[in-house]
Amino acid sequence: MEAQLLREVVAQERGELEEAKERLLLSLAADTRQLQDLQDRILKLLKVTPPSVSLTLTKSTMKI
Numbered sequence: 001m002e003a004q005l006l007r008e009v010v011a012q013e014r015g016e017l018e019e020a021k022e023r024l025l026l027s028l029a030a031d032t033r034q035l036q037d038l039q040d041r042i043l044k045l046l047k048v049t050p051p052s053v054s055l056t057l058t059k060s061t062m063k064i
Contacts, residue, residue: 011018
């Protein structure tokens with residue numbers, strides 16, 4: 001309840017902060033979705049890539 005009251009006070013007193021928070025939360029959600037999509041894409045590519053190529057890509061990516 002205290003947190004809710006604080007949010008309401010901040011929203012009234014410093015509306016721009018609340019707006020910035022909302023933009024950041026939306027951006028974080030979009031970035032999280034994009035990260036998950038990229039991880040899924042990488043896993044799919046690794047599944048269809050021959051093992052020797054996968055190993056080479058892994059080593060070059062890790063700079064071993």
